[in-house]
Amino acid sequence: MKKLLLLATCMLPVILVFAQRTITGKVTDDKGNPLANVSVIVKNSTTGTTTKVDGSYSLMVPANARALIFSSVDMAPQEAAISSSSSIISVTLLGTTKNLDEVIVVAYGTVKKSDFTGSANQVSYDDFKSRPIINPLNALVATGPGVQTTAANGAPGSSPGIRIRGFGSIGAASGPLIVVDGVAYDGGMANLSTEDIETITTLKDAATVSLWGSRASNGVIMITTKKGKKNRNNVSFRVLQGFSTRGLPEYERVDPQEFYVLNWESLRNALVYTSGQAPATANQNATNGIKTQLGYNPFNVPNNDIVRTDGTINPNAQLLWPDDLDWNKELERLGSRQEYSVSYSGGNDKSDYFGSFSYTNEKGFIIRSDWRRFSGRLNINTQPLSWFRTGLNISAVVNNTNQASDASNTGYVNPFYFTRTMGSIYPVYAHNQTTGEYMLDVQGNRFYDYGNFSALGIPNRAPGASPGRHIIEETKLNQNLFKRNTISGRAYGSLIFTPWLKFTTNISVDLTDRNASTYENTKVGDGAPAGRATKNNQKTTSYTFNQLLEFEKRFGDHHISAMAGHENYDYNFNLLSGQRQGQVLEGSVEFPNFSTINSLNSREDNYRIESYLSRFNYDFQGKYFLSGNLRRDGNSRFANDVRWANFWGAGIGWRIDKEKFMNSITWVNSLKVRSSYGQLGNDGLLDANAAAIYYAYQALYGLGYNNAAEAGAYQEQLANTPLTWESSNPFDAGVDFSLFKNRLRGTVEYYHREISGLIFNITQPLSTGGYVVPTNVGNMYNKGIEMELGGDVLRTKDFNWAIKVNASTVKNRITKMPPENKEVITGTKKLAEGKSIFEYWLRDWYGVDPSDGAALYMATRYIAANSRILTNEKGGVDTVTTDINNAMFHYAGSAIPKVFGGLENTITYKGFELSFLLQYQIGGTVYDGAYGQLMHPGAYGTAFHVDALKRWTKPGDITNVPRMQNSATGIYDAQSDRWLIDASFLNIRAITLSYQLPKSLMSKIQAQDGSVFMGTENVALFSKRKGMNVNQEFNGTTGNVYTPARILTAGINLNF
C-alpha cells in the first residue's frame, strides 16, 4: 500500500512536465451571479485552483488534459470538456437543492437522489434558515408530501406531532423514529439547535427504512448535523430578535348582561322542568334566586332585580367593575425571542471541523413560560493515516424552562382552561360588592379575588367559575421549572483497507438529565395552605454500538455496494421523584424547608435491542437500480420465544432518461420510476397514558402498594408471552421527473402500508379485573397518493419565482379487529372493521324540540318516559329521546382529511428573497370539545360561547341550541355529533423576507456574504370557527392547551 502511494507521488511531477496552457473563464449560478471559491480541477489530476470573488479563474493545464471539473459545496459538480479551439470555459453551476444529484441521507449512509430507489423528503438548512424555528421538526410542517403534522402548542420549544403516510398503530406508538447523525436519538428534539442542522430527511418507504428494523414501521426522520468542508474556512454569526403573541384568538364569549340572562333561564327552567314549579312562580324564584346561584352581582341594581321576571336584563344595570373582567390581561404579555449563534468550520485534505455555540431565549406570551437554551457542538473528522479515519461529533445542550401548566385539560392550574371558562361577571381583583371599588389590603394595594372571600363580604364564585382558585395569583406564586442537560456523542473509527472495503465501528451515546421542580404556594391552589414542593429527576442514557463492514466497487457497468454489521442498543431510564409539603419559611422551595414527605419514588427501565444488519445495492450503467436490506432484531420488550424477527426491504429503480431512446426527447431532463416493498416492525408499546412500556409480556405485581408500614403489592398485569411486534408491509411506487430544462420538477407516488399484528390493548371484562392485555390481533392499511410539483414560473437573471406544491391523501381502514372485541369504543371514536381509526362514534344529535326547547337525540328505541315521535322534513317520523342513555350512537364522520399539504412560494429579485409557506387541509371533521364546554345549558359560573345566545326561549323557536337548564348539564351538552365541525383550514404558516447584503459592502468587513432577514410563523389561520385550534390533534379533538404562538423575528447573518 505504502509503495503504491509512494509511486503515485513520484509520478505526479513527471506528468506535470508536459506542455501546458492556460484556461480562463467564469463560474456563475443559474441566475448569473458569480460564484467564488469554486474548485476547478483538471480531471484525473490534482492540478487545480479556485475561483475569485467575481467568479473568474485562470488555470494552467497540461496539454493532455481532457476536461475540467468544477465543484463547490451546495452545488452539483460539473464536468466541462477542454477543446483545442478555445481556452475560455465558463460554466453555470446548479444548486443542489434544486438538483437531482442531491445527496439523500439514508440508514447507515447516503445515496445520490438520482440513484435512490426509495421515497424521502429532505429539507436543508437553507430552506429554514430564515425561519424562527426552535424545534427543528417544525421545519417539516407542510414542506413535503406524506407527512401529516399537528400544530405545535405555543409553549416555547414545542414539537408538532408527526405521522408519516397515515397512522401506523392503535395501541402502540405511531410517531417516526428520530435518528441523529446515524443513530436513534433519545434526547428530545428541542435539544437540537436548528443552526447545527445540515439536513432533515423524512424516509418513507420500506426499502429505505427497513435497516431500522423493529423501530422503523412509522417512518424515520434522519437529522444530519453540519460538518466542516474541505478547503473552505468559514466563521458565521447570526443574531435574531423577535416577538411572540397568541396565534389564535379566543373563542367569542358572551358579555356580563347576556351571561346573567342565560343563567337566569338556566335556573328558571330547572325549577320548571325538574322541580315542577309553575312558570310564573319559577320566574319569580329565578329573579330572586339567580344572584345566589352565581354569587356575584356585578351590576348597580338590587340582587333581586338583575334579571326581570320576563327574563330580560334590568335596563339600568351598569357594571360595577367593567375594567376588571379580563382574566387574560395579566396572564398574557408580548413574548420575545432572541437567538445568537456563532459557528466556524473548515478543513483540509485530511481533516475537517465544525464548531458552534448558540444561545436562544424565548419568553412565551403567557407569563412564567419561558425557555433558555445554550447549545454547543464540535464535529471533527480526520484521516491521519491513509487506512484510518475517525471522527467525533459531540454536542452539549443546557435547557432551562419555566412552563405553563397546561398538562391537564380541565385543571384549575391550566391558564387556558381557567380563563376560557371563567364566567364573564367575575372580577380579577377583590371589589366592594356595593360600590364596585377595588378593595385594598393593609399596604394599600389591590388584591386578587379568589372567589371565596366570604369573610370580606364577597360571595363565593359559582361552582363553574373555579371558586377559591385564582389562576393569575397561582401562576405568579407557583413554580414549574424544568432543566434538561443533554450530551450527545457520536464517534467512529474506520479502517479503510482498500478503496472498496472498509470496516467502521460507531459508538454513540445520548445522555439526558431532566430535572423538574414544581412548587405550589401556601396561599391559593392545590398546595395551599401547607405549600408543597415536588422534584422529579430523570436520567436517560442510551448507547448504540455497531460494527459495519462496507464494500463498494465498480466492475465495468456494474456497480455494487454492500454492507454487513452488528449493532447493540441499550437504553436506560432512571427516575427519582419526591414530594414534600408543609413549607416552613417563605422563599425556599427545597425539601429541607418542608415538614412532611408526601411521596418518594424511584424506578429504572432497561430496554435493549441487538441486531444484525446487511444491505446490498446494485446498479447497471446508472440506469437500473436494485437495493435490498435485511436486518435481524432481538428486542427485550418481547418474550424469549418471539423476541427475534427478520425485517427486510427491497427496491428497484429505472432511470428512463438514460435510455438511448430518450435522447431525442430533449424536454425531459430526468425521468425515473421506482418501487419498493418490505417488512418492518413497530415495538413502540404504550400504556394507557401513552407512556412507553417495556415489560408488557410479563405477569406482574406492582410494588408501591404498602399498607401503612406493611409491604404490599397489587396485581398489575397478566402474562402475555405471545405479544410481539406489529408488523408492517409498505409498498410504494413512484415517478420522479424533471422537465423543460428542469423548470418543472416533481414526484408522484402511490403507497400502500399494510399493517398486521396490530396491537390492541384489550380490556378484559371489567368483572375479571379489567386488566388490559396488549394483543397482536388487528390489521389495518393506509394508502394514498402523494404528489409534489415544483416549478420556476419565472427564471430570469434578476428575478426568479419558484412554486412548490405538495398534496397527499390518506385512506386508513381497519381490516381486522379482535374477534372478542369487534368494536372498541375509545373516547369519541369507535374502531371497527371497514372503518378508519379516527371515525367518530357519537350520539346522534337530532336538534331542539321547538315546542319546549328540549335537547333531542335520535333514540335507540321508543321508551315512553323519555322518547318523542316527531315528524321530519320528509314527512316521515323520527323517534327521538331526551335521555342520553337512550340516545343512539352512530358513525358521524372521520377526523382524517381528504387532502392535506403545503404550498411554498419563493420569489427572488436580485438580493431579495420573499417566501411564504401555506399549509392546508381539506375535509375531515373536528370534535370541538373546547367549544362544547362553552355551550353548556347553564352550569352556574362557566362562560358561554356567543352561540348560546341562539338558545331556545319560547315555543316555536327554531334553533339548534336547547333551552338553558342547569339540571340538564351533562345531558343537553353531552358528547354528540353536535360538536363536530368541518376541519378544513388554511394556515399561512410562515413568511420570510431576506436580503442578501451587497458583496461590495461585505468585502469591506472582510465578509464573504451576509444577509438580513425577517421571519414570521403562524401568520393567520382560517377555519370554520374563530378560536378553534383546528389542527390540535390527529384524532380531531380540541382542548385547553397552550394556544399556538405567532412569532415575528428579524435577524442578520454574516459569513466570514
Next chain:
Amino acid sequence: MKKLLYSTLAIAGLFLALSSCKKDYLETSPTDAVSQDDIFKTTKNAWNAINGIHRSLYIQYNGQQDQGGQSKNIIDMDMLGEDLVNPTTANGWFINTHRWLSHRTETSASSPFFNFQFYYDIIANANMIIANIDNAIGPDIDKKAIKGQAYGYRAWSYFQMIQLYGKRYDKAGANSDLGLSLILAPTTDKIVRSTVADVYTQIVADLTAAISELGAAAPRANVSHLNVNVVKGVRARVALAMQDWTLAAQFANEARQGFNLMSNTQYMQGFNNYTNPEWMWGSRQQADQTTFFYSFFAFMSADFNSTNIRTGPKCINSTLYNAITATDIRKQLWDPTGTNTAFPIPPGGARFPYMNRKFLSGGGSSSSIGDVPIMRVAEMYLLEAEARARAGGQEGAAASVLFTLVKQRDPSYVLSVNTGQALIDEIMFHRRVELWGEGFRFYDLKRLNMALNRNGANHVPAVASTMDVPAGDKRWEFLIPRTELNTNSNCVQNPL
C-alpha cells in the same frame, strides 16, 4: 496487501464476536414490580398480596379526584340518601351522584363504573390469593390468615356490589333477577350474570370459609386487616340484608365481642384514627401515602382545604338533626346555625347551617391524611338491636342492646319502652345519626324497600334536583357500566 486484508477482517471478526451479546442481554424486568410467580413463592411474599388489597382501599383510581377507593363508595352511599345535604354544588364532585344521575348513566366515569371496577379489582386479587396460597412455602397459620382475608374480601366486595347492581334481596321472593357475574378464580372469561340469590349464596359461602380460616389464624397485626370479628360483622350485614334477623343478631353479637365503645371525648376527635377502641376495621394511612384531593377527608371533613369543602361543606338533614336530644354528644357534630366558629373550616371556607365536624382531616387543613372507618362496633349494636326488634319477640333484648350504645352517647338516655314499629323507628333514627357519612344510607333505604324523600328539610332543590324516588323504582339499581358491556359480551344491562 493481502496481509492487511486478512488482519482487517480478523479485527472486524473479533469486534463482531466481542460485541455479540451475552444471552441474558435481552432479559430485562421492571424495578418497581415483581413477577407473579415470586409473589406466591412464600407466605412471606404472599402477605404482600393481601396488604396490597388493604392498600387498594385508599389509592386513587383512573386519575379521578372522586375515586379514592372505598371512600368513594362510602360517600356515594350518603350522597344518594337524604341524610347528607349539599348546601351548594361546590365544585361539582359527587353532585351528579347526589342528583341520582350518575349511577344511571352507563358511560359515566364516576359511579356506576368505579364501584364496579373497584370491587372487581379486589375480587381479582383475592382470587389470585385463593388460587395460589396453598402452594406457597410457609407456616400454615399464615396461610389461614391470608386466605381467610381473601375470602373475606371477596365476600365483602360482592356484597357491597350486589346491593348496587342487583335488585334488593327479598326473603319472600325468588331473587331470580340478574345479580353479578361470579368470578371465583383468576380468569379473563366472559362470565354471565348470576341471579341475586346465587350471588348471596356465594357471599355466605365465602364468609363461612373466611370465618373458618380466620378463626384458626393468629391475631391480626392491626385494624386495617380483617379478622374473624370483621368477617362476622360482614356476615351480620349480609344476614340483615337477607332479612334473616336471627342470624343477623347472632353474628352482630359475636362480632362485637372484645370491642368497647368510645368515650364522648373520643367521639369529638374527628373519626380519623383507627386506634379508637370502637374501630373494628378501617384503613390506616401514613404521611407518605397522601391521598391529596381524592381523600375521604377532601370531601367529608370540615377542615381540609379543598375547593369542595371550602365551597360546599357537608351538612346533615335538618329534620334528622333537630330530632337529636340536646344531651346527646352527637348533637355537637353539626352546627345548626352555620355561624359557630368553634367549627373548624379551611382558610376562606364557607359556613352553612348544619355543617358537620364529625370528620376532621388528620392533617388539618393542610393535609387530607386520615384513617377511614369501614366497620365500627356501634354499627354492630345497632344491627343487633334492629335485627332483634324486627325478629319479633325479642324487643326487650333489642331495647337493651340499643341502650348500651345510646347511653354511652347520651347520659340522659333511658331504656326505651317502645315496641313494634316505634322501637324499630327509634333504632333506625339512632342508626342514621350514628352512621351519618359512613356510607350506609343508600344500602339501608334499599334493603328496607323505602322511598327517598328529601322534602321538608334543608335540601336545596336546585342542588339536589331529585327530591323523591319511590320505593322499588328501577333507579335503585345502578346500571352496569358500559365498559363491562363492551368487554363482556355475555353481560346484559339492567332495565333502563
